[in-house]
Structures are given as C-alpha cells and as structure tokens.
Amino acid sequence: MVPEVAAEDLISVLSENGIADKAVDPNLSNADLLNLYRLMVFNRVLDERMVKLQRQGRIGFYIGSVGEEATVMGSAFALQPQDWIFPSYREAGAAFLRGFPLRAFLCQLMGNREDLTKGRQMPNHFSARPYNIVSISSPVGTQLPQAVGAAMAARYRGDDSISLAYFGDGTSSEGDFHVALNFAGVYKAPVIFVCRNNQWAISVPLNKQTASATIAIKAKAYGIDGVRVDGNDLPAVYQVTAAAAAKARSGGGATLIEAVTYRLSGHSTSDDPRVYRPEDEVAQWKGKDPILRFRLYLEKKGIWTTDEDAELFRRVDADIVTTLKEVEAIPSPPAESLFDDVYAQVPPHLAEQQASLWAAQKEDH
Amino acid sequence: MPTLNMIQALNDALKVEMRRDDRVVVMGEDVGVLGGVFRVTVDLQQEFGSERVMDTPLSEGGIIGTAIGMALYGLRPVPEIQFADFIYPAFDQIVNEMAKYRYRSGGQYTCPMVIRTPYGGGIRGGHYHSQSNEAYFIHTPGLKVVIPSNPYDAKGLLLSSIRDDDPVIFMEPKRIYRAVKGEVPEGDYTVPLGAAKIVQEGRHVTLIAYGAMMQETLQAAAKAAEEGLQCEVIDLRTLLPLDTDTVVQSVKKTGRCVVVHEAARTGGFGAEVSAILMEKAFLDLEAPVRRVTGFDTPFPYSLEHYYLPDANRILSAIRETAAF
Numbered sequence A: 001m002v003p004e005v006a007a008e009d010l011i012s013v014l015s016e017n018g019i020a021d022k023a024v025d026p027n028l029s030n031a032d033l034l035n036l037y038r039l040m041v042f043n044r045v046l047d048e049r050m051v052k053l054q055r056q057g058r059i060g061f062y063i064g065s066v067g068e069e070a071t072v073m074g075s076a077f078a079l080q081p082q083d084w085i086f087p088s089y090r091e092a093g094a095a096f097l098r099g100f101p102l103r104a105f106l107c108q109l110m111g112n113r114e115d116l117t118k119g120r121q122m123p124n125h126f127s128a129r130p131y132n133i134v135s136i137s138s139p140v141g142t143q144l145p146q147a148v149g150a151a152m153a154a155r156y157r158g159d160d161s162i163s164l165a166y167f168g169d170g171t172s173s174e175g176d177f178h179v180a181l182n183f184a185g186v187y188k189a190p191v192i193f194v195c196r197n198n199q200w201a202i203s204v205p206l207n208k209q210t211a212s213a214t215i216a217i218k219a220k221a222y223g224i225d226g227v228r229v230d231g232n233d234l235p236a237v238y239q240v241t242a243a244a245a246a247k248a249r250s251g252g253g254a255t256l257i258e259a260v261t262y263r264l265s266g267h268s269t270s271d272d273p274r275v276y277r278p279e280d281e282v283a284q285w286k287g288k289d290p291i292l293r294f295r296l297y298l299e300k301k302g303i304w305t306t307d308e309d310a311e312l313f314r315r316v317d318a319d320i321v322t323t324l325k326e327v328e329a330i331p332s333p334p335a336e337s338l339f340d341d342v343y344a345q346v347p348p349h350l351a352e353q354q355a356s357l358w359a360a361q362k363e364d365h
Numbered sequence B: 001m002p003t004l005n006m007i008q009a010l011n012d013a014l015k016v017e018m019r020r021d022d023r024v025v026v027m028g029e030d031v032g033v034l035g036g037v038f039r040v041t042v043d044l045q046q047e048f049g050s051e052r053v054m055d056t057p058l059s060e061g062g063i064i065g066t067a068i069g070m071a072l073y074g075l076r077p078v079p080e081i082q083f084a085d086f087i088y089p090a091f092d093q094i095v096n097e098m099a100k101y102r103y104r105s106g107g108q109y110t111c112p113m114v115i116r117t118p119y120g121g122g123i124r125g126g127h128y129h130s131q132s133n134e135a136y137f138i139h140t141p142g143l144k145v146v147i148p149s150n151p152y153d154a155k156g157l158l159l160s161s162i163r164d165d166d167p168v169i170f171m172e173p174k175r176i177y178r179a180v181k182g183e184v185p186e187g188d189y190t191v192p193l194g195a196a197k198i199v200q201e202g203r204h205v206t207l208i209a210y211g212a213m214m215q216e217t218l219q220a221a222a223k224a225a226e227e228g229l230q231c232e233v234i235d236l237r238t239l240l241p242l243d244t245d246t247v248v249q250s251v252k253k254t255g256r257c258v259v260v261h262e263a264a265r266t267g268g269f270g271a272e273v274s275a276i277l278m279e280k281a282f283l284d285l286e287a288p289v290r291r292v293t294g295f296d297t298p299f300p301y302s303l304e305h306y307y308l309p310d311a312n313r314i315l316s317a318i319r320e321t322a323a324f
C-alpha cells in the first residue's frame, strides 16, 4: 500500500547525513545497495565525462541527470523487467540499471553506424526495446498518455506488466500531463508517473510553473493517488515506487510520484544557468547530493569504505574512456539508410528521391 | 549604420515596437529572465517589466491560447514558441482559433498577433530541433507566413508583422541567426509583407528561395555564373500571401525556374510555386519547374548534410533546367 500521507508531506528514509529511519527503511540487500551505488556513481561520472566531451567538440550535445540519480535509480529499481518505461531525456540511468550497455549509449551519442537508432536522433534520445524502454522524444510530456495506453494494453492482454513514465516539473504544465492523469484515473490504468521535480525548467523556477503547493497534489483532482518523496533519498524513492507498483499490479490504479530533487548542472550543454539562478541555491543542494547521502548510508552499514570509493570512481572513468576510444572509431551510418524506416517498405516516391541523391553524389565525385 | 546579426536585429525590432506601442507584449518559455534560449528577447524584461515580458509555464497550447485572448481584447501579443518543432501542442489554437476568428465572427473579432519561432536545420539538432514546418501554416487560410533571410529584413518584417491586423507566423532561420550579419538602421522602418525581393537579376534561370536556403541558393547562383548561367534570385520573404507578380514576371523573362526549400518535398511550398507558374506562365516556360528540397523523410541527425539542399544540389538543378 502507498503510505497514507497528505500530498504536501515529504516521505523520506535517510537523513541528509545518511542515517536511516529504521522504522521505514526498506532494508534492501547489501548486494542490491552496492549495485545501486555503483550505478549512480557510474551515471555521475559518465555525465561529467560527456559534458567534457561536448566541450571538446567530440559530441554535439549532452543532457544529463547530475543530482537526480537517486530519483531515477530508486524508481527504476522498484520495477520488474517486463514493466515498460516511458522516459523523458534524463533517465539513461534506468536503462543502465536494466543492462543497456555503455557502448550502445555512446554509439547513440555519436549517431554512428552501430547506434541502435541508426543516427536518427540527437544525443541522449536513445531507444532500447530489449529493455522495454521506448524511444525518447524531445517534445516534453508526449510520453505520459502513451504510458497510460501501454498500461491499459498490458491489462487487456492479461500481462503482469505495468508502465512507468518519467517527466519534469515544467512538463506538468503541458496538456498531455493533465490528459494522462485523467485517462489514468478514468481507466484505473496500471501506470506510475514519476515527476522529477528538479525545481527548474531551463530558466523557469517551479513557482512560475504552477501556483499549486506541490505537484503531487494535482493527482487528487484526477482521482488518483499522489505522493511526494525526497528524490535524493534512494531508499525512499524505491519504497514509494515499489508501493505504487504493487498497487498498480493488483488493480489499484495509477499513482503520481513527485520526487523532490535538484538539477545540479545546467539544463544541457547548451545552457548557462548562472544567468538565471543563484549560486547559493546550487551550493545548498550540493550539500544534499544523493550519491553522497547514499554513500554515508553504506558506510554506516559498514559495507563500503573510502578506499573502495576512490577505486570505484577511478575504474568507472577508465571503463568509459576505453569504450569511448572504441566507439569513436566507428563511422557514420551509410547514406542509403536515410530512407529506411520511414515506412515498413520504401514507397515509390522515396525510392525516386533516393535515386536522385545517388545521382547527385556521383556527380560530386 | 550598425552591423547586426539576426538575433540582434529581431531584439531591436521588439524594443522599437514595445517603446512605440504599449499594446505589444512578449511571452513564452524562458523569454524573460533568460532572454530566450537564443537570446532574441534579451534585456526586454529589464526594460518593460514582467507584465509585458512574461516567462510562461511550459505549455505551447497555453501560450498561444492566452495570447489569442489578449489579442481579442486589443493587445498585440508576440508569443515565442521556443522551437518550431514544439508548436504542435498549440496547433489547434493556431489553426482552428487564431486563424479563423475573423472569418467565423463575420469580422467582429480578430487576432492581431505574431508567433515568432525559430525553424530549420543545419545545427545538428536532429528531428526535434530542425523542422521546417511552414507548409502546415501555409495551408491554413487566415494566417500570414513570413520568413526573413537577413538581419535587415528580419527587423523590418517583424515590425510590419506586429502592425499587421492579421495573425502572422514569423519563422526565423536559426541556422543563420548569428552567421549572417548586415547593416540594420536604428529606429523605426518596415519591410512590407507580401513583397518578394529580387536579390540578383539574371536572364537564364529564376531561383526562388527563402530563409536559410537563400545562402545556399546565392552560392549556387555564383557557381552557375562561372559557367555562364545568369540566375535571377528571388527571396520570397513572405510566403503567404505570396508576391505572385514578382515570381511570374521573373519566370516570364527567364522561362526557367528552380524552387528551393529545406522542408520535405511532398506538399511543400515548391509545389505551390510550381502550380502557380503552370497557371500563370505556362506558355513562357522553357523547362519544367524544378524543386530542390528536403527529402520526404523525418529530419535526420547524423545524415543531415545529405538531407539539406546545398549549393551543389541546387547547381545540378540549375544546369538541368538550363539544358532542358
């Protein structure tokens, strides 16, 4: 059951210095805890590397999840592999958790010949069908009603599968958000909406986005449950999502989870947040870093040491650099692939256009 | 005269008009404190305050719907849609509401407003930051569609658009936002809507383009000149209503025409130009009207250089048309 709390309350398990409230600690196994920690560190190091790569002109763009790792990992970990994920653009972590290879992720950033999405989309807009993760779209919010539909379809088929959709606080202003909650309520769809409330939508702060006290409270008007959780507290995010998943799976309908977190970086590599937000706000949230908090929790449990930590950061970075070297050598997709996948078969008018491109290329050489 | 890029010229136009006319308000995602993700609205909130320069919630339908209400009430809103690719949540408001208010109310209500939106490829933006979707709006009676290709026109056309009594979709070629600079007069001046510009005279082939494709088209014309082919180059500037006279007169002179746009081919504006020439210049045509366009595929990422028309593709079309 989702805990009985008002949508204004904030659910937490860990204090800011990593001390667990024993009464509510979901008590994940040590192996799971260590795995989740490694994944968060991996995600953080990757994001930092990729921003550097973009600055060096080796990739065109990057958008990461620095500061929001616990929200992503904690929620994705509460799902089963057969559950479908409808991501926005900051949840690569959920894919890594499901086993999406680093190499595949990097190939997508490069848009090269090995990229599963065939170089069709800008960086971070991957798609990973083997892991039940649908294609990422830039237009925000479009994934939300789709998640409802997939959840309804799974129920129709009698599958033990639910859907989870991620989105940002700003996205809660889009019509698709309201449409999705309404449909989810009407059809009691087995779906979970996870709002990464990172306080900012590019330069627009939450208080200019909504006059509502919280995002979670919006669930009420649509007749579904809304909960608010400390998004930098992995056990809390896990616990809330696991409860929502159990409820969805047993026919109890949808949940809106507002995970309160912070975007520690710029919006993307195209953005300079110093223009619009105070440094001291960022500094304050740096103190609430979800990775730091989780590490303190592990250390207090006696299952992690500072030495192991340093070694982990070093190894993760080395792995990324090695894989990067490999994928940077892979060429672009072949020009003829431009015309594939528009339809199941290339129709005559596209075949004609394809031929004209060849003719033009031959002339050039 | 100051030399400005297109961003600066557009910013200047907004300042000029906001100082002159207190009905003008600017609204959109990130347009206030940040000054727009491309900086077109920079400093406006400082000068005109947050009641006239509004950071809106993230909702295109909300932005345009609200702007329509303001326009109905007598303001002159200039909403920004951050990328043309994100305009679709507002499509219903634009196509069924903004465009039709005058007609459906028998002229009692109108929506004098300008939707500014950056469009087009060539910035490694992939499908969602590169679309050239003008055809949807050209197919919508009640709208005007304006696309400048240089800073001077951008300022003059934006001022005309804001003063126009009908709704205008003002599409800005982001690929040349900063790359193309030019002299832009200070203060007030306008470039009329509905008037194309002959950028270069020539007698062999008429080249018709607009927006960012003017750059490629002019390069192609220069290469053609080396081969002895004199092209007449027309910058449409306003696509709807089209300056049919300028286009038809030119083609009557040259007898040959190539239309260039980066939008997909099928149902694109080139088809419309070609049909008009069939109707109005049939007996003067020496060759079929050729289109050089984006392909009928979604806008790609890695292969965008194949997708986008370039000077070489335009030059091939010029040669074929001339040799027909």
Ligand SMILES: Cc1ncc(C[n+]2csc(CCOP(=O)(O)OP(=O)(O)O)c2C)c(N)n1
Binding pocket: A090, A138, A139, A140, A167, A168, A169, A170, A171, A172, A196, A198, A200, A201, A202, A263, A267, B029, B058, B060, B082, B086, B089
């Ligand atoms: C429909 C649509 N409009 C505008 C944009 C441009 N845009 C990209 S991200 C963004 C802000 C999103 O904020 P939020 O939903 O809070 O997510 P966050 O980036 O903070 O994770 C905007 C306005 C977009 N991608 N899609």
Ligand SMILES: [Mg+2]
Binding pocket: A168, A169, A170, A196, A197, A198, A199, A200, A201, A202
């Ligand atoms: Mg946000």
